[in-house]
Amino acid sequence: MIQELKNSYGRQFENALINDILQVGTFREVPEGYKLIEIGDYIKGMPLLVSGVVKVLREDKEGDELLLYYLEQGDTCSMTMTCCIGQTQSEIRAIAEVDTKLIMIPIRKMEEWTAKYKSWRNFVFESYHNRLNELLITLDSIAFDRMDERLVNYLKEKSRVNKEYIIRNTHQEIAQELHSSRVVISRLLKKLEQIDKIELHRNYIKILDLS
Amino acid sequence: MIQELKNSYGRQFENALINDILQVGTFREVPEGYKLIEIGDYIKGMPLLVSGVVKVLREDKEGDELLLYYLEQGDTCSMTMTCCIGQTQSEIRAIAEVDTKLIMIPIRKMEEWTAKYKSWRNFVFESYHNRLNELLITLDSIAFDRMDERLVNYLKEKSRVNKEYIIRNTHQEIAQELHSSRVVISRLLKKLEQIDKIELHRNYIKILDLS
DNA sequence: TTTTATATGTAACCTTTGTTACTGATATTA
DNA sequence: TAATATCAGTAACAAAGGTTACATATAAAA
Numbered sequence: 473m474i475q476e477l478k479n480s481y482g483r484q485f486e487n488a489l490i491n492d493i494l495q496v497g498t499f500r501e502v503p504e505g506y507k508l509i510e511i512g513d514y515i516k517g518m519p520l521l522v523s524g525v526v527k528v529l530r531e532d533k534e535g536d537e538l539l540l541y542y543l544e545q546g547d548t549c550s551m552t553m554t555c556c557i558g559q560t561q562s563e564i565r566a567i568a569e570v571d572t573k574l575i576m577i578p579i580r581k582m583e584e585w586t587a588k589y590k591s592w593r594n595f596v597f598e599s600y601h602n603r604l605n606e607l608l609i610t611l612d613s614i615a616f617d618r619m620d621e622r623l624v625n626y627l628k629e630k631s632r633v634n635k636e637y638i639i640r641n642t643h644q645e646i647a648q649e650l651h652s653s654r655v656v657i658s659r660l661l662k663k664l665e666q667i668d669k670i671e672l673h674r675n676y677i678k679i680l681d682l683s
Numbered sequence: 684m685i686q687e688l689k690n691s692y693g694r695q696f697e698n699a700l701i702n703d704i705l706q707v708g709t710f711r712e713v714p715e716g717y718k719l720i721e722i723g724d725y726i727k728g729m730p731l732l733v734s735g736v737v738k739v740l741r742e743d744k745e746g747d748e749l750l751l752y753y754l755e756q757g758d759t760c761s762m763t764m765t766c767c768i769g770q771t772q773s774e775i776r777a778i779a780e781v782d783t784k785l786i787m788i789p790i791r792k793m794e795e796w797t798a799k800y801k802s803w804r805n806f807v808f809e810s811y812h813n814r815l816n817e818l819l820i821t822l823d824s825i826a827f828d829r830m831d832e833r834l835v836n837y838l839k840e841k842s843r844v845n846k847e848y849i850i851r852n853t854h855q856e857i858a859q860e861l862h863s864s865r866v867v868i869s870r871l872l873k874k875l876e877q878i879d880k881i882e883l884h885r886n887y888i889k890i891l892d893l894s
Numbered sequence: 895t896t897t898t899a900t901a902t903g904t905a906a907c908c909t910t911t912g913t914t915a916c917t918g919a920t921a922t923t924a
Numbered sequence: 925t926a927a928t929a930t931c932a933g934t935a936a937c938a939a940a941g942g943t944t945a946c947a948t949a950t951a952a953a954a
Contacts, residue, residue: 550815553811554815586797587801597764600764604761604811604815604818605765605774607815608741611818614825618941619941644902652942654901655942661902662903863912866913870933
């Protein structure tokens with residue numbers, strides 16, 4: 473765990489804080505698809521992402537989903553932080569997009585370290601900053617863009633976090649994360665294929681050039 | 684300023700912090716319509732709302748707006764906080780919805796107080812929490828609701844923050860804040876009038892029963 | 895190989911939202 | 925009062941996105 477922690481957070485955290493984290497943090501390794509947080513959960517700890525990707529989802533009244541953003545190495549879940557403070561329930565669902573390693577910090581330490589460590593304060597504020605901005609970008613996309621643009625952005629972003637040009641999802645799964653319908657997504661994907669931006673296959677999509 | 688500060692923040696801030704605020708804070712009174720923050724601005728201070736309402740807006744590429752949420756007494760602008768940290772530019776526009784009183788805190792104090800005062804830490808975290816949640820609610824509305832529902836929510840919320848059952852806006856102005864078009868809003872408002880939920884007049888709308 | 899389940903393609907149609915164009919109503923100013 | 929600007933109502937149409945229904949393709953299982 474020491475090595476993982478130092479790799480991801482060694483530069484920003486002071487040594488005393490690293491030691492504290494090693495004392496109280498618990499290391500977890502979860503497989504792709506593992507549900508880390510469910511809507512309504514009371515949060516027991518704060519996750520520090522060491523490797524992998526976690527997708528954060530929102531749900532509507534009917535139970536349909538919407539992808540908010542991805543958490544990557546060095547990120548933490550700000551939603552979780554805010555929930556810790558007030559002991560409120562989670563507003564989001566968090567699912568490992570790929571096999572993921574993380575360190576869980578007990579809630580009580582958060583407040584303590586915020587007073588004690590400048591580097592922790594900076595980390596917490598930066599996390600909030602990043603998350604608010606990602607949420608704004610998502611909101612922009614939903615409020616201002618048409619579905620074809622949103623789809624292209626989705627494919628780009630998914631390709632980026634997974635570090636490959638193959639999107640291993642069905643049209644149905646993509647439709648769910650964009651809060652649309654399968655037929656609409658199939659229709660738009662077909663158009664993207666016709667202008668040679670992607671190649672469609674069963675169960676996966678090959679990205680050719682989405683610039 | 685002492686009285687205003689104690690009224691709005693006396694319960695949550697310890698006395699030493701209240702004194703610090705009085706030392707370095709500057710009191711401002713701005714009229715309805717006053718632009719407090721513009722997109723791209725570098726933030727010089729953090730606002731503590733003492734009375735009044737501030738609306739926070741986002742803009743698309745074409746320059747059209749979208750209302751994100753309102754700030755009220757006891758609120759601060761989390762967007763501002765995050766901008767302070769990284770010395771980045773503002774992502775949003777903030778305009779006084781009514782005559783508003785606020786206390787501006789210099790950026791440099793933020794970091795200092797976060798280490799020094801527990802009540803300040805709680806306030807900052809709570810603010811982030813509230814803002815993230817408001818942003819989520821806005822996002823829900825845009826992603827999941829149809830325009831008629833969004834319009835009803837808009838009227839309700841506007842009536843709530845302004846503490847009256849008269850909405851003093853033209854259809855054009857409402858359309859802009861909802862990122863829609865005047866004709867669409869007029870059409871939906873007319874439907875609301877037909878089912879006796881509102882009464883339409885030139886330049887204002889009377890809310891009858893939006894439950 | 896045959897069967898079965900799942901994924902994709904596509905047409906036809908509907909609803910919501912946005913656009914254009916014009917009318918009449920109301921307020922403001924000359 | 926007359927002229928002008930602004931606001932609201934509405935029809936007709938267009939576009940985007942969602943729905944239903946069904947055909948076909950492909951992979952996995954029997």
